[in-house]
Amino acid sequence: MIDDTSALLIIDVQKDFCPGGALAVEEGHAVAAVINGIQDRFPLRVLTQDWHPADHMSFADNQGVEPFSVTEVHYGDQVMWPRHCVQGSEGAAFHEDLDTDRADLVIRKGMRPEIDSYSAFFENDRTTRTGLSGYLKDRAVETVYVTGLATDFCVYYSAIDAIKEGFSVVLVTDACRHIDLDGSLAAAMADMKEKGVKFVTSDEL
Numbered sequence: 561m562i563d564d565t566s567a568l569l570i571i572d573v574q575k576d577f578c579p580g581g582a583l584a585v586e587e588g589h590a591v592a593a594v595i596n597g598i599q600d601r602f603p604l605r606v607l608t609q610d611w612h613p614a615d616h617m618s619f620a621d622n623q624g625v626e627p628f629s630v631t632e633v634h635y636g637d638q639v640m641w642p643r644h645c646v647q648g649s650e651g652a653a654f655h656e657d658l659d660t661d662r663a664d665l666v667i668r669k670g671m672r673p674e675i676d677s678y679s680a681f682f683e684n685d686r687t688t689r690t691g692l693s694g695y696l697k698d699r700a701v702e703t704v705y706v707t708g709l710a711t712d713f714c715v716y717y718s719a720i721d722a723i724k725e726g727f728s729v730v731l732v733t734d735a736c737r738h739i740d741l742d743g744s745l746a747a748a749m750a751d752m753k754e755k756g757v758k759f760v761t762s763d764e765l
């Protein structure tokens with residue numbers, strides 16, 4: 561399965577998305593050991609890092625609204641999140657259990673104050689590119705294996721955008737954990753299946 565046209569995509573394994581963090585995902589830290597166990601087998605590893613300025617539009621406290629409420633913005637619905645992954649903060653650092661020494665590329669996202677960015681490929685307007693698609697194509701990647709946090713937000717959008725960009729996509733289920741806000745997990749899983757994302761566990765790789 562894994563060959564020289566494969567790449568491993570490691571989404572947002574940061575302290576703020578792990579227990580004790582500002583936007584903690586249940587068992588979020590547990591993905592690190594699974595990812596560490598498979599990353600050597602890939603010829604290419606790309607990490608993403610959610611990296612917001614303090615005045616970011618997705619922070620509920622900047623908008624005076626309740627965390628996890630939904631607001632209509634210029635590109636559609638946007639969840640208002642607790643303040644998280646502020647540039648340079650401890651919470652924005654990669655979780656200490658994740659081995660980042662072998663990262664080929666780190667993509668930071670969500671840096672523009674007026675727009676959020678869940679996907680590793682596009683900002684939330686679904687049109688502004690991060691450059692990842694071009695990088696992977698330059699490196700002759702054909703299949704992207706997706707891991708990290710959270711299954712129903714940044715992992716989901718990265719997976720469906722990778723499909724849209726013409727890659728084969730495999731989600732490594734035990735290397736992901738979810739948030740599940742108002743049915744977001746079931747919706748994300750159904751959409752990924754429909755779009756052709758394949759699902760495997762790390763021991764099937």
Ligand code: VGL
Nearest residue numbers: 572610641709710713714
């Ligand atoms: C994420 C919400 C806000 C994620 C990032 O990594 O899934 N979720 N920012």
Ligand code: ZN
Nearest residue numbers: 610644645670
């Ligand atoms: Zn964020």
